[in-house]
Amino acid sequence: MEEKTQAQKILDAAYNCISSKGYANVSLREIADEAGVVLSQLNYYFGNKEGLFAEVIKIMINKYMKEIVKALRKGESAKEKLLSIINFFREMLKNNPELFRMLYDLTGLSIWSTSFNDLLKELFNGISExxxxxxxxxxxxxxxxxxxxxxxxxxxxxxxxxGTAIPDSIGT
Incomplete structure (x- = not known):
């Protein structure tokens, strides 16, 4: 039980740090400090920085998929469902910009990392499906x-x- 608690603290801290500061601006030391653990525990639980960030991507994927499924349940017709998912992206940008920034940040990172690329393909394929x-x-x-x-x-x-998540200054 203790291991899961420590691992979850680290994941939560990593998610918070990356979503607020961006991947490039976060160090493992900052994540360890926010989680209240020693730096070596990050490697113990996740192997390395890439292993930790892969788990953070999985959390992000799970959040997106749950929210998109919820949005799709709101409409009856295809048009209503489409409008619901458009509104989801707009509301996400307005109310949870960290999740949106994290998606863009990690999408850019996936250009350099095969494992991140595979995870993000999973997200985009899942949403497309x-x-x-x-x-x-x-x-x-x-x-x-x-x-x-x-x-x-x-x-x-x-x-x-x-593109629909762009603020309404462009119009609806």
Whole structure:
């Protein structure tokens, strides 16, 4: 029980530090200090910095997936579900900018790390699948979208979702 408590303290501290300061501005010493543990415990529980940050990414993925599923449950029609997920991204940027910043920060980091890249692919693939299952499966594609697969359209919608999180100064 003690090990899980210490590991969870470290994860919570790492999540808080990275989401507030960014990956590049956080040292393992800062994380250990915030967790109230000695620096060597970070390596003991997570192996190295990459192992710790991979666990933080898993926490972030879990948060995103839970919130997106919750948003998709709000609507009945495909249009309502789409509006709900757009509102989720807007509200997240407004009420939880740390989570949004963390996603962008760790996405940039994934360019340099294969393990981070794989984890973020998991997140983006999971969100795309949710869009495909909950929105596109209830919609008949016609017009200029008719020639595209629902998977391609889901990825396009996901890409646009990050754009919808831009503040309303651009409009709705």
């Amino acid at each position: 949710l869009i495909e299952e909950n929105i596109l499966s209830k919609t008949t594609l016609n017009g200029s979208l008719k020639g595209y697969s629902s998977k391609s359209i889901a990825r396009m919608i996901l890409g646009a979702m990050f």
